[in-house]
Amino acid sequence: MFTSILPLLAFAAAAVAQPNPGRVTGDISVHDPTICKDDSGTYFIYATGTGIPIHTSPDRINWTLIGSVWPDGAPSETNQFTGTTNGDLWAPDCTYRDGQFYLYYAASTFGSQNSGIFFATSPTGLPGSWTDYGLVTSTETGDSYNAIDPNLLIDGSSWVLSLGSFWTGIKEMMLSSSTGKPSSSDVISLAQRTANNGAIEASVIWKQGSFYYLFSSWDNCCEGLNSTYNIRVGRSSSAAGPFVDQSGIALTDGGGTLVLGTHGSIVGPGGQDLMADVDGTVMVYHYYTATTSLLGINLLDFSSGWPVVV
């Protein structure tokens, strides 16, 4: 019996081996985290929640909740999408560049296409320091996609926004680097699924070496330990695609190579963002417990040409 079981166990371990999150401490309850680092070396995480909560850390390990982007209430223009005045804003995306924080964030309600993406900037990233520049793009019931989950890629002089959730999937539009708003009405399709009700969202376009990588979260968020969220990737030689997965399947045709899924007590990892740091490319994400969602941080190794969580 033992001789037949041991090889089986070894195979199972090799097939499912996925690293646990690196050590984090302090205020690590987050959903849809995005990470930035300023010139002084302070790390900032913005996340889904009332007014967009802000966590900071001196070392990327110990995190402190220091307040929110909008401590005096969300910009009133978001209320038409959240349907409230409590400012529950979703899945922000931060970029720090030349002493300035850029933040895209979304306003919507669960399962609705009445959604808007907004843009704000700050010189410090701190609570109450933000200037809102208003609506970037929006969708309404009957549109082919959903204007949430923004992500900015600054690629040379080009600003590229990816967005989308369910419906016909992940889209891309070009932005003006001077206004942060669309510079054209063109909407490019980057990735789409038909499986599981088209569950794809939380896109990130990341340039590493000679490739652009499109990360997304598949399947179901927000159901505690029932969550089936998982992180997928494809790559392209252009930010506009076409993206293919490691098996050569187009991401517009349901392709997507698994980067990180449920393993052990780490349930439903997703809502990811990437950042270049001194020790490599960092991926932040959340995963679920029975009562909340927690911050995960790992490095990604791209040396094989495909991202591997380490």
Ligand SMILES: *[C@@H]1O[C@H](CO)[C@@H](O)[C@H](O)[C@H]1NC(C)=O
């Ligand atoms: C984490 O940071 C907080 C706030 O600066 C500090 O009070 C706490 O002692 C730190 N914890 C650890 C484990 O370093």
Ligand SMILES: *[C@@H]1O[C@H](CO)[C@@H](O)[C@H](O)[C@H]1NC(C)=O
């Ligand atoms: C998880 O699924 C079970 C069985 O369907 C259900 O009873 C429970 O409410 C679900 N939990 C959450 C947090 O969705």
